[in-house]
Amino acid sequence: MTTALAPTLTAADRCDRCGAQAFIRARLTGGSELHFCAHHGRAHLEALRGIAEEIVDETERLHAQEQAAVTEV
Numbered sequence: 001m002t003t004a005l006a007p008t009l010t011a012a013d014r015c016d017r018c019g020a021q022a023f024i025r026a027r028l029t030g031g032s033e034l035h036f037c038a039h040h041g042r043a044h045l046e047a048l049r050g051i052a053e054e055i056v057d058e059t060e061r062l063h064a065q066e067q068a069a070v071t072e073v
Helices: 038-051 060-072
Strands: 024-028 033-036 052-057
Touching: 024 038, 033 038, 038 052
Parallel strands: none
Antiparallel strands: 024 033, 024 052
């Protein structure tokens, strides 16, 4: 699994399962991609590891957003 230093997924990237903001991208053989929110990414991670050439997991950004929200309060 690959974790990018700079975000590669934006708020426009949506989970293919539920439409929420995507934080996980799986690049499959042949060039197609699947996007998942943190919830569905965790649910499908084991299966994705078996078929994906690359997995980008940016779920750590959620923790950074939580910390920023707590600091603002």
